Amino acid sequence: MADNVYDAIVIGSGISGGWAAKELTEKGLKTILLERGRNVEHIKDYVNANKHPWDFPHRGGRTQEMINNYPVLKRDYPLNETNLDFWASDKDSPYTEVKRFDWFRGYQVGGRSLMWGRQSYRLGEIDFEANARDGIAVDWPIRYKDLAPWYSYVEKFAGISGSRDGIPHLPDGEFQPPMEMNCVEKDVAARIKAHYKGDRHMIMGRVANITQPKQNRTNCQYRNKCWLGCPFGGYFSTQSATLPAAMATGNLTLRPHSIVTRILYDKDTKKARGVEVLDAETNQTYEYLAKIVFLNASTLNSTWVLLNSATDVWEGGLGSSSGQLGHNLMDHHFRIGASGKVEGYDDKYYYGRRPNGIYIPRFRNLNGEKRDYIRGFGYQGGAGRDGWGREIAELGIGGDLKDALCEPGQWGMGMTAFGEILPYHENKVTLDKNKKDKWGLPVLAIDSELKENEMKMRKDMGEDAKEMLEIAGVKDVHIFDAGYAMGQGIHEMGTARMGRDPKTSVLNEWNQVWDAKNVFVTDGAAMTSGGCQNPSLTYMALTARAVDHAVKELNRQNI
16 A cells, blocks of 8 residues: 555544544554644643643733734633643634634644533434424434434443433433532522423533543543543543544554645546645645545534635535535524522532533423524533632731631522524635635635524523522522624534535535545534534534445445
């Protein structure tokens, strides 16, 4: 086999790319995993994982230099000195905002699997039927039953802790024992259940932090430092789970600093023959050839690769024949909810720094209810006690202040809503060929916004949270709305959607590009709709399912 010829190419090493590499190599395919950023080795390169706040020059905050260098990242919490190296450079990799879009990226081996929130929920049958039911966009080409066995498959390997709650629209999974609610959360959950007669549920978050040892991973240590990289392997990431499995096969070649600029399309065979790569360090160009290509560069970068793969056959890019490539961009809108104080429980505390919270699944627009918007939202949140950083009005200095701060403060409870955004055709990305990145490549122009359905939903997202907390006995409850800009959920989805018809979708039911059947897209770009649940678990399941199909088709010589 020539140095540049493989059985399979995987573009991107994040959550879905790691899964593609694992599945392909375990099925015997010689695979090259191409990552545009640097290598990050498990444990060794988690340089800040064991530091305390006082070990950082600015106590984990941000400097004026960082603010100047990261004009987009500064808009929200990701900009800080504790894990700055895990976030892509705004200056090296700019983009054009036709309308505001906060694009927070991770360009290194592992991608954002090193920094993700780890909340792991299945989509339910209601989500896969939603577009058809509402007459929105196009119908998903699959249903829950098609993905259910693959959800189970990836949950067992990734390690998801959670409880089996029997909620029809939030299907149960293959769980390790759940983390435990604290005393306040348990009481709030019981009161919500009683008041709403079981129509609303407050459950423990289902999270990709293991609570029992698994493979070579140690169970979660309740440090709540997940986004620094976990030296224990307590949460699922490419580095802790899928990459070691792929490497163990002897079939994987990992090549970092490799920017895939385009997929090479052969118009005679109507298939891809490989990819073109720009070495990010030397600016040299290479070609890698393979029988199948898995595109997992994360939603918007995967679509960039397709758009930039234009030929005389597909002037709008590979996969553009339907007119849908780049369209139907989604995220989850949030930053609205409610919080308040909890009286009593002064003699109660909780163990460690639990990297997880509670979850309230969607309850709106179910069972025939009709609001003035469609779809719905869920909540994430939790209860806790104020820590040493709190203000004490009557004490500003001295021994009394120190003594007071040695005791836990007031209990409080809060919840933040995460709502579905519909797949609007006009929410889109295109290539801006007048603006170039550090490597001279055209950048994406992003044009998307919330519309009337989401704005109406946000009213309920705040008021419902306030109502539930007050019913549960929380005091001084107030609604907060910090405002939302597209992208802030860091759940980019759509732009290369799955569908039943090549005239209205980019991918078929197996995540194959209609225009090149040996190219598979299984990251967030494939999503036909978004639901309101965190989407990463669905990407994992879609990827494992697509690899199984791809290898079977390869063996049958159909691709």
